[in-house]
Amino acid sequence: MNKKELLVAGLQNGTVIDHIPSDQLFKVVSMLKLDTLSNPITIGNNLMSKKSGTKGIIKVTDKYFEKNEIDRVALIAPHAKLNRIANYEVVEKKELELPDELIDIVKCANPKCISNKEPMASRFDVIDKKNIVVKCHYCEKALHKDDIVLL
């Protein structure tokens, strides 16, 4: 039994997010507002990864995240693996993937965009999932991965 399976097996109910790039681990922690939860949480970082150097892992007991929360994580850790555990069994296992549309997740970088001036949700179309390029549905300006700021 390898280490990953051990970690997953240790959870009765909850969520495991694995294969988070080490440099994004604490961003994911803050994005998911784990500091506000009282559930048992295990966070590991700089663990050996067969795929790419080191990785981070987050294990949260009795917590399943909403799609909107997971979509945010997909933006900064697009290849992380999400496992939903129920009664010690993995009931869902998937690689995070950007959705076609991001609603109220990304802040438009254009200061003259209506979405920054009106009390409204931002809306972006994902135009390149591989390189992470999104385009504002309103002002039609494209944002590349490194320029993306989350709301």
Next chain:
Amino acid sequence: MNANSFVSIYDVSKEKIIELLESAKRFEENPNQDLLHGKIVATLFFEPSTRTRLSFETAVNRLGGRVIGFSDASTTSSSKGETLKDTITMVSGYADLIIMRHYLDGAARYASEISSIPIINAGDGSNQHPSQTMLDLYSIFKTQGTLENLNICMVGDLKYGRTVHSLLMALSKFNPTFRFVAPEELKMPLEYKIFCDNNNINYSEHTDLMEVIDEADILYMTRVQRERFIDLMEYEKVKNCYILKNKMLDHTKENLKVLHPLPRVNEIESDVDSNPKAYYFQQARNGVFARQAIICDVLGIK
């Protein structure tokens, strides 16, 4: 949300473009038709624009509709801090159609999601001005008899000029050849060149207009705007580089037409005005017919 809105030229298919041009042609032949009888059109100009507003209001009046609205947001409740959402919701209870110009990018798209009546975008910040694109297309169609396989030479501010970007995207459906003539500081942005590459569209970049002027079917001039420059020294350096003089048209093609979205400052010398190849004033007049076509289309008339 109203599905018939006319917000972005990117939403308009090739078939729809041709349909609108045919419709504009019929309006030019017969501009006064009582198709909007009993209809009220609201022209909401949160940012002033004389030509666009007058052109739209002329279009509505020639179609027998009535106009309400404002031409300066400082006299409206938006200056008191009313949201765009509230203004649009209110007006969509009064009128049958909203024609709006706004200083913020994306305002028209947002309005179209709120409004129960169609929205026509008459310019949203630096983003889109699709009725300008339609009148440019109509001017090209009318003078060349087709939109297909034309050599289009775009000159001046190709970096910030939204009219050239929208025209480029619309013409890309018609197998064009583009010549981009601009100073280094105002070159066509990379994203549009990538778009051309991806769609096998022939283009080249130049700094000297004389290199390409003689092969052009359309010479699309733009204004190098002072307010676009952070460094005014740069502006002084390039402002006079792309001035069209009558003599420069001597060896150009017979069918060449010179277009300009107006207002012009000095980028076309006044001696060009009397040259039959100068077309910018007729182009502005074509705006009324193109807008009549758009208005009737969004209202589902004919």
